[in-house]
Amino acid sequence: MTIARLIAERFKHDAVLVVGLGLALLVLVSEPLQRFFVYIRDLELQTGTAMLPAAVVLLSALMLHQQRKRHLVTLEGRAVAATLAAAGERARDLERLVAFGHATANALDFHALREATQAHLVNVSGGRDAWVLLRTAAGEWHELGHASATGRALMADELHAAAVAAYEHLHDRADGGEGAHRHGGHECFPMIVGGLVVGVFGVWVEGNPLSIEGRQRQAAAAALLAIGAKNVDMVREIREHSLRDALTGCCNRAHAIETLHVELRRAQRSGSDVSVIMLDLDHFKRVNDRRGHLAGDAVLAQVGQVLRTTLRASDLKARYGGEEFLILLPDTGLAAARGVAETLRKTLEQTPLLIGEHTQHVTASMGVTSAASEELDETAVIARADAALYAAKRAGRNCVQVIEAAGASRADAEACAVAPAHRRTRAPRPAHDTRAAAGVP
Secondary structure, eight states: OOHHHHHHHHHHHHHHHHHHHHHHHHHHHOHHHHHHHHHHHHHHHTTTHHHHHHHHHHHHHHHHHHHHHHHHHHHHHHHHHHHHHHHHHHHHHHHHHHHHHHHHHOOOOOOHHHHHHHHHHHTTTTTOOOEEEOOTTTEEEEEEEEEEESOOOOHHHHHHHHHHHHHHHHHTTTTOOOOOEEEEEEOOOOOOOOTTEEEEEEOOOOTTTOHHHHHHHHHHHHHHHHHHHHHHHHHHHHHHHBBBOOTTTBBBBBHHHHHHHHHHHHHHHHHEEEEEEEEEETTTTHHHHHHOOOHHHHHHHHHHHHHHSEEETTTTEEETTTTTEEEEEEEEEHHHHHHHHHHHHHHHHHHHEETTTEOOOOOOOEEEEEETOOOOOOOHHHHHHHHHHHHHTTTTTTSHHHHEOOOOOHHHHHHHSSSGGGGTEEEOOOOTTSSTTTOOO
């Protein structure tokens, strides 16, 4: 910085003093000004007044007033700057919350919601350690995400205890409020939708408590998370309903074909087996004709229940059309699939179905096939199972028929030959079949 600039800076701050000093020197050396002050003194003597002291006092008061005004303007400027800074910080908080809300609103499944939460958690928590746990309808807690801005380890047991404490505190409050709860070093904000707690959003506040604005920001983040979690749950329910037949609770035809398409390609990569059972209820038209279509619906619904309780959870049960069902058996060879079909046939035959005040026994014909090695055409697999089903119908119904794919394994062919369909005996399972390990016949 040059000398001229230093002088200019000093003059800017002490301008009034410099001007006053210049005027004082001018009065000392200027004869006209001296004559003017002599004239003023003579006038004061003639009139008996003290004009000069009064002028000095007035000038001093004016200078003090101006100085005070400048001071007030400075304070006001600082206050405005602080207000603008606070407004800017609130605007940035709002932008972060908007970005967070946008990300969670666009999440349509749990994985996407977890990624959105993990990406924005540090920002919405104000740079603090933060975590989110979701609560299921069964009362279980699952971690949605966590972020450690300080590098502090967040233990699962610690977070679970904090979430449970916050949930219990919320339900124990007499006023039914939705405020945060302090547990250990965690400030826990309940995530509430429609009066139900869907999760808890927590931040670490030990040694650094939240301000009022900070609590408001965390409460807003918890509300956005709750809405995002509820959206994901609703989308899951919609997808689930769109893939299922409302009457039987089984999957619909389109989903079954799509899943078979995927399973055939997975089996090709892993070298595993895939089998299909096509099931048709025998003489179902008689039920509708004799008892009405509502009775037929009741039979279909209970058959769907039998399929779900008899088969593995990994087996896909689908209503293919009318009284026909398609069953997809992953990791199951042809011989084992035939055994499953025979077990299912016996279960249906022996299970009384309730129709109003009466019971009804139904039987089913079943066709079984499996995919050949490298087979990727799902329609060909379904066509073989359908052909085997019609073979069972021609064989007298209430039986199981098997059609092998071209290129079927020798072990499966021999196993099916040992247990022909009309004898209705159970087929042995090949050693590589995973159904035995699952405890399913």
